[in-house]
Amino acid sequence: MSLVQLESFVAVAEAAHVGRAAARLRVSQPPLTRRIRSLEDELGVPLFERSARGMRLLPAGERLLVHARRILDAVAQAHDEVRRPGAALPEPE
Amino acid sequence: MSLVQLESFVAVAEAAHVGRAAARLRVSQPPLTRRIRSLEDELGVPLFERSARGMRLLPAGERLLVHARRILDAVAQAHDEVRRPGAALPEPE
């Protein structure tokens, strides 16, 4: 499981379409399809139901979505705070 | 920033040696050195102080360590709960 996979997953979940999610992520559709599939393979659980009108989250996908957002938020926060010179941890000289 | 980078960072921070961390992660030393450096480059902040006796966390590294552990924990938890059939979210059919 990688952050790219999680980011892709959230985008597809929100767009409910691989194609639209791909446009939003500025990649083409095939890589995104592969990322989702590799994520499902890795977890051993299908996350979406595919249909001719798009992608619909399955229960496992709903559960993952909550975690994925939390993880991506934590990453963004880490990214911000590391640069911030206002240290949270004092350094004993 | 990738999960592999964060995992590598935590390992190096805990071991205080790239070599030992590499052994623990079952990779050789050079890739680990590169992961740390690419992470520093990406964040634009040095995370370790290098010396002839190993690596020592700098303040920015101390801050990142807290976040990195939280992120990796969240990933592990997501990994677990997604498989778990005991759904947390009901599905409105």
Next chain:
DNA sequence: GGCGGCGATACCGAAACGGTATTGGCGATC
């Protein structure tokens, strides 16, 4: 039954990654 839009696949070129071998540099030792 034909058309349009969707995701899945095949294929190929480029980029990322890991390993082995080597270098460079600081610290401890005598």
Next chain:
DNA sequence: GATCGCCAATACCGTTTCGGTATCGCCGCC
């Protein structure tokens, strides 16, 4: 203060991963 040893950093190369273009197959809609 020269030498040896341990550490991270770099060079180089083979492999693998990844993304893009082109295409396929399928279902819903008109």
